[in-house]
Structure formats: structure tokens, C-alpha cells
Amino acid sequence: MVEFRWFVIANNMMPQKTELLDTYIHLLQEKSARDIVSLDVSKLSVIADYFIICCGTSERHLLGMAREVQKYYKESHKKNPMVSGSDTGWVLADCGDVIIHLFREETRKKYDLEDLWKKAPKVFH
Secondary structure: OOHHHHHHHHOOOOOOHHHHHHHHHHHHHHOOOEEEEEEEOOOOOOOOOEEEEEEEOOHHHHHHHHHHHHHHHHHHHOOOOEEEOOOOOEEEEEEOOEEEEEEEHHHHHHHOHHHHOOOOOEOOO
16 A cells, blocks of 8 residues: 555645656556656656556556556546556556556557657656
């Protein structure tokens, strides 16, 4: 369980963007996400401030991670995030300032978002 997220929700405070990023990464780590990379795209895109890119071992694993992200987002923002993709090897969760890309390994290699967004600095945790 992520202690930080319950503090934020209990006090009706919106977390800062970097705190959100850290929380999502922790949630994904708890769900055994592999090869997590976060990119700061704030200076390159108006879509979001951060991308999180990671891998899961199966479609079921991807959907399980997406459900956990949805659950947290709904608790903290009082609305559902936009989640799309299933049975494609790529599930995307649009959480406003943070967009989370959940991939099967072979799909991640195919689309290579890290190369596409190579000008975006990596955010280390």
C-alpha cells in the first residue's frame, strides 16, 4: 500500500505533479511492472507533463496494472481516467498530467516510445 496516496486523499489535497509521478511508479512497482521509465515531456508536448512507460508479462498483467492506476486516480481525482487498449499489447491510461503506457515487451520494442521521445529527459526515482 502507498502511504502517501492515503494521506493525500484523507486531507482532500491534490498532490503535486512529481508526487503523482512517484505514486504511479510505486503502484506499478507493487504490481510487478518491469523496466519502468519515466520521461519529462512537459517542454515537448501539451498533452501531458510526464510519460511512464513499462512492461507487463501478459494482457491480464497489463489490465491488472491499469485497474490499480484507475482505482488510485478515481480516489484522488473523483473521476475515472481514460484507459484504452486491450488485447493489443499496449494499454494507455491518461491520468491528466501523467500518461501511463503499459506494454507487452514485444509491443514496446515495436513502437519504441523512448526513441520517439528521446529529447525528453528521463526522471529518476
